[in-house]
Amino acid sequence: MTGDPAFWDATTSFRRLRERAPVQQAVLPGGLVAWLITGASQARQALADPRLALDMRRLPDPRMGFGGRRYPDDIFSAEGRHLLNSDGAEHHRLRTVLAPLLSRTAAQRWKPYITRTCAELLDRLDAAERPDLVADYARPLAIRVTTALLGIPEELQHRLTGLTRSMISAPDPDAPAVHRDRTALFGLWSRIIGHKRRSPADDLLTHLVLAHRQGRLSAQELVSVAWGLYSGGITPTTTLIVSGAVEIMRAPGLREMLRDDSDADRLTGELLRITSPFPVATWRFALQDIAFGDTVIPRGGVVLVALAAANRDPELFPDPGTVCPDRRAGQLAFGLGPHYCPGAPLARLQASLALSALINRFPALRLATAEAALPRQGVLVERCYERLPVRTGATRAEA
Numbered sequence: 001m002t003g004d005p006a007f008w009d010a011t012t013s014f015r016r017l018r019e020r021a022p023v024q025q026a027v028l029p030g031g032l033v034a035w036l037i038t039g040a041s042q043a044r045q046a047l048a049d050p051r052l053a054l055d056m057r058r059l060p061d062p063r064m065g066f067g068g069r070r071y072p073d074d075i076f077s078a079e080g081r082h083l084l085n086s087d088g089a090e091h092h093r094l095r096t097v098l099a100p101l102l103s104r105t106a107a108q109r110w111k112p113y114i115t116r117t118c119a120e121l122l123d124r125l126d127a128a129e130r131p132d133l134v135a136d137y138a139r140p141l142a143i144r145v146t147t148a149l150l151g152i153p154e155e156l157q158h159r160l161t162g163l164t165r166s167m168i169s170a171p172d173p174d175a176p177a178v179h180r181d182r183t184a185l186f187g188l189w190s191r192i193i194g195h196k197r198r199s200p201a202d203d204l205l206t207h208l209v210l211a212h213r214q215g216r217l218s219a220q221e222l223v224s225v226a227w228g229l230y231s232g233g234i235t236p237t238t239t240l241i242v243s244g245a246v247e248i249m250r251a252p253g254l255r256e257m258l259r260d261d262s263d264a265d266r267l268t269g270e271l272l273r274i275t276s277p278f279p280v281a282t283w284r285f286a287l288q289d290i291a292f293g294d295t296v297i298p299r300g301g302v303v304l305v306a307l308a309a310a311n312r313d314p315e316l317f318p319d320p321g322t323v324c325p326d327r328r329a330g331q332l333a334f335g336l337g338p339h340y341c342p343g344a345p346l347a348r349l350q351a352s353l354a355l356s357a358l359i360n361r362f363p364a365l366r367l368a369t370a371e372a373a374l375p376r377q378g379v380l381v382e383r384c385y386e387r388l389p390v391r392t393g394a395t396r397a398e399a
């Protein structure tokens with residue numbers, strides 16, 4: 001599935017499935033049989049339904065869901081509890097610890113840092129011989145913001161980035177090299193947390209360490225939540241900025257919107273819908289038979305909500321392939337219900353500022369390679385352009 005253009009193009013692969021049925025069984029690469037939800041109203045229903053659990057331990061027989069096999073997101077559950085593998089009161093407790101640090105008000109405090117970092121990275125992009133929007137701009141921005149938010153000590157950042165990337169992009173989660181990286185990664189997190197204990201600061205990790213001291217988080221939850229935050233935020237934010245830039249290059253009329261903060265925020269909302277950086281939400285498991293119209297997902301069924309498909313359902317989004325920032329219906333790129341992305345305000349702010357800074361500095365920005373030839377990478381739950389070579393053209397000042 002990696003890099004397969006048919007999988008990549010939500011307009012074709014998911015559209016075909018959605019037209020067949022909004023809820024259907026599908027055999028995934030690797031042989032897992034899952035229930036795929038592609039209709040927008042069914043996706044909303046599923047994301048809000050507490051009978052669809054994320055905690056695999058609640059399945060009467062765990063083999064019911066995974067047929068005894070491991071799948072990529074299992075790397076989390078192997079290491080303990082975090083938000084995306086917990087439900088109900090346990091999930092609520094973890095969420096309460098985290099929510100105040102990622103609120104809209106908390107996100108706004110990052111605006112000066114993000115603006116400064118964008119300007120610095122744009123200088124680098126401008127100076128690059130072959131400017132690449134992924135490596136020179138979007139990814140370093142997302143990494144720097146996440147690292148600063150959490151308060152990762154500088155000397156450990158490089159190792160953390162490397163191990164995280166190799167874990168996330170590993171095609172086989174059971175390969176011996178992945179086991180080695182996993183052990184190294186969790187050893188590294190222990191060092192990072194030890195560092196925070198000795199040198200507390202005004203950052204998210206220090207706050208989590210404090211919550212652990214107060215008995216609100218176990219030691220294992222502390223590591224899992226921290227890593228979930230680190231690994232969960234960087235790739236989709238990078239994808240949103242990069243794929244969003246591609247949409248803007250395709251439709252130059254959109255560039256004007258990036259001159260005003262509130263227009264840029266509205267445009268970012270629509271870019272979230274059209275790019276859907278997480279094409280599918282986390283696995284869910286039916287605790288009992290659940291009806292979606294005439295289709296019943298049986299108890300024990302594995303459920304995948306295809307956010308990218310729902311976000312292009314013409315019943316909710318007429319002419320779904322067109323970027324149209326004035327739509328009324330709410331998009332699902334950040335999910336919905338109890339697991340709605342708590343990083344949404346920060347991610348949205350980051351993308352909006354990054355795209356505005358980019359286009360306002362290089363109004364004539366264009367792709368340096370034909371769109372079809374752009375290298376892509378991705379597993380089922382995530383996908384991103386590997387590189388996005390661009391020609392920056394004259395800066396606004398030069399023009």
Ligand code: HEM
Nearest residue numbers: 083084233236237240277281282333334335339341343347
């Ligand atoms: C454009 C960027 C982002 C997108 C598209 C995105 C998307 C999502 C989605 C769809 C979910 C729900 C998954 C589900 O219900 O199965 C989610 C959950 C989550 N996201 Fe994000 N996310 C983004 C950025 C971030 C950032 C920057 C952070 C942290 C700083 C973050 C932290 C989390 C966490 C901790 C959860 C789990 C919430 C829970 O289970 O209660 N995300 N995200």
